[in-house]
Amino acid sequence: MAKYENDVRQLLTLIGGKENIQAVSHCMTRMRFVLVDPEKADEKGIEKIPSVKGTFTQAGQYQVIIGNDVAVFYNEFTAYAGIEGVSKDAVKAAAKANQNPLQKIMGALGEIFAPLIPALICGGLILGFRNVIGEINFFHNGTESLADISQFWAGTYQFLWLIGEAVFHLLPVGIVWSITKKMGTTQILGIILGLTLVSSQLLNGFSVADTPAGEIPVWDFGFAKVEMIGYQGQVIAAMLAGFVLVYLEKFFKKHCPEVISMIVVPFCSLVPSVIIAHTIVGPIGWKIGDAIANVVYNGLMSPFGVVFAGVFGLLYAPIVMTGLHHMTNAIDSQLTNLYDGTILWPMIALSNIAQGSAVLAMSVLQKKNERAQQVNIPACISCYLGVTEPALFGVNLKYGFPLICGMAGSCIAAMISVGSGVQAFSIGVGGLPGILSIKPEFYLYFLLAMAVAIVVPFLLTLIVGKKKLSNTDFLGEDIEMTAADTEKSEADTAKSEADTAKEGADEGIATAPKEEALTELKAGLSGKVIPLDDVPDNVFSQHVMGDGIAIEPSSDTVVAPADSTVNAVMADTGHACGLTFANGMELLIHVGVDTVDMNGEGFALLVEEGQKVRAGEGLIRFDKEKIHAAGHPSVTVFIVTEEGSAKNIEYLSGMEAEAGETPVIRFE
Structure with missing residues (x-):
């Protein structure tokens, strides 16, 4: 009798049978499956198999943890199932082919932003603190902030922007560096390309919307003029520029003789990348931003404003991830000038709250995972203070479903806000303190919308997360109990x-x-x-x-x-x-x-x-x-x-x- 005969039989049945296995391989500790239909796998049943220490899904692969004896288990499994194991590359390729386009995009974004998460969290907390001390008027009948009445806090407010600017305005530098790191090309070239996108020689990207077209500086080459626009805080332009650099460098490395590669490859990769970034990639990014701004403005002013509010509330968080949300500042300013208030800003604050509530639910689900809490708690705090990037890139995008749950809550809250005519005096602080920028006559309606933005994402994330996290990430009480049972079983068999x-x-x-x-x-x-x-x-x-x-x-x-x-x-x-x-x-x-x-x-x-x-x-x-x-x-x-x-x-x-x-x- 084979060592794992019973376990192998159980696994083949519980995983959905031979016909549900598209590819299988193994590493040092885990069986790696690509399944035709992952829903057919009975994860709870699989985890009860004596030799199985746990399961999770990553990058399209369903992985079953066996331990040191995985090679023996794998040989017995493939022999019993009558299937042929494949190479790691084949499994990886099959897993990618099995992913839908959205999963592939989300996976790529997650890999690019993972190294940036600590900086985003730090920057988010700093900006949230700056909002509290410098943007909220607590004093003198709501006319002055803490920074207005105290020189110490005024100095602190100004000093902290040194870090906040480095994290968010100069974000393209980190993005391009991360892309070169992920793709295995020269990272210093990525850093230099990123710096050319945010150089002080350029008009700051955050000032473009308020600068008349004729006053934007240009490079004049005689036969052509190129606008000297910076891409501070922009994500799409930085990512496109990064991939241009990566593929140019790979191309020239492949075709350039080794003896001159040190000279030719960096020059022929970096210079064209900078030119393309400022003549093609950047302008395309701004056109996309302008189009979104026009759609938002016209939609809010139409008879279908409530429906559009729902769409805006649903999509605002993904827009933040592209960096195009900065264009809403121009729309807010125009609404304030035309109507002595803006109905757009309250929806933005509600979206902050909704994404923060999804993170709060993740914190509850992962309460026993100290490592996860190191990201969850500060991301939740900064999100509730109006800075969502740490939550979006550090938690919600990583797991997927919290992002969707937050978007759903934001959608409903936005419809309530616009349907009730809620207005803010102007652009203000986001998140929970956002109520301080709301006109007093709309407080009750905004509080109702806030309650929806808190409760709906929180409950949805809890409901979805209890199923997904217990089986895929070894997080939460169910898996910890399973792990404890496994350790006890291992101790019993050690002798x-x-x-x-x-x-x-x-x-x-x-x-x-x-x-x-x-x-x-x-x-x-x-x-x-x-x-x-x-x-x-x-x-x-x-x-x-x-x-x-x-x-x-x-x-x-x-x-x-x-x-x-x-x-x-x-x-x-x-x-x-x-x-x-x-x-x-x-x-x-x-x-x-x-x-x-x-x-x-x-x-x-x-x-x-x-x-x-x-x-x-x-x-x-x-x-x-x-x-x-x-x-x-x-x-x-x-x-x-x-x-x-x-x-x-x-x-x-x-x-x-x-x-x-x-x-x-x-x-x-």
Whole structure:
């Protein structure tokens, strides 16, 4: 009887049968499926299979976590199912082909903005604080703000803009850099291109709407004139410019002789990119912005204003993600001048609140996930203070459904606001403090709209999230309970597996070398040791595979932490291996995050399965720069997947380690 025969049978049935499997492969710990219909997979049933430690969906792949024995499980599964496994590339390609255009766009946006999230969160909190001290008139019958009556707060208000401007006005620099990083091209060229979009030589992008056409400065080339417009805060123009640079650089790298590439490639990539950005990409972005402004203005003034309000409330958050929302300032200004007030600004404030409420629900759903809360809580605060980018890019876009739930709440709230004739005096602070810019006669109507913007997204996100998060992200009580049950099950079986290993030794089967008084494992790499919680991968950071440590490497070779036997290797990719020690403890070593996608590029496996290794002996050699160029973190995890006879295990972190010398895991 095969080792996992019963589990394999259950998995094939619960995943929807052979006909529901489009492609299957595996990495060091997980089975990776591309399913014809993901809805047919019984996720709760799959997670009850004894050998399954959890499931989640990522980038179109349905992943089932097995652990160190995944290769055995995979071979038994494919044999029983009568299907042929495929390469990692084939699975990845099938997963992408299985995604609809919206999923592909959202995935690309998420990857581009992920490195920018910390800055967006910081900037959001700063702008929210500035709004409170400088934009809300608390004093002297609502005529002066805290900054107006205090020199200290006035100075603070001005100083904080130094950071706020860097985060939001200069955002194109970060976007173009992130694109070059993701696509594996030269990042400094991306930074320079981004700087040319926000140079002080240009008319600030936020001033374009208020500047008469004849007063916009130009470059005069005699035969043509090009407007000197900056793209501060613009997303679409920056992204298009970034991709132009990336594909030009790849083109010239491919066709340029190596001997002159250092000169030709940067020049022929950067200069045309800057020209295209300011002559084609930028003007197209502004035309799109003008078109949106005209549609909004005419729609609000039409007899179908309430219906249009619903559409505007629904779509405002996605518009913010493009950077085109800044054009609404011009519409607001015109409405204020024509009608002594604006009905547009209240809808913007309500959209802020709705997206913040979706994040608040995510915070409730993920209350036991400290890592997620580090993003959720500050993003929610800044959103309620009127700055939505941290919430949109850091939380709602990442998971998808909170964004949709927030849009639904914003839609209903906007219809109530416009249907009740709610007006603001002018452009003011957004979010919850936005009520201070509302004309007093409309307070009650706006409070009703605010209540809808809070309650509807919150409840919708809770309802949808309880199903999605419990099965895809190992977040929330259901999965933590499952993980706890799994750990208990593993503990119960540890003794029997140790006994099996001993019987194998008696029969001459290769086992870990016998070592007396093994009490610690040394660092497998040189670098900074960090807690497993800080690894940017849910499976590792949520301790689904077990406890351990991680190392941000400063060396390029993983070494054995103690005398041991290699019990598993990823021979085709070389990015991971497993070890068994004399006390029955098993260790999983995984170099980088999602590096299975590199298909062995940049990795050299120095050992083979069954080989006995001594402490300090090389296991895996890797190229950190290639890992980063491929868009992956190089952080390396060392996870104890089986404790064996070890007791009172202690995981050490927060120090610089030397490979083969610094103790990182201690036990009795």
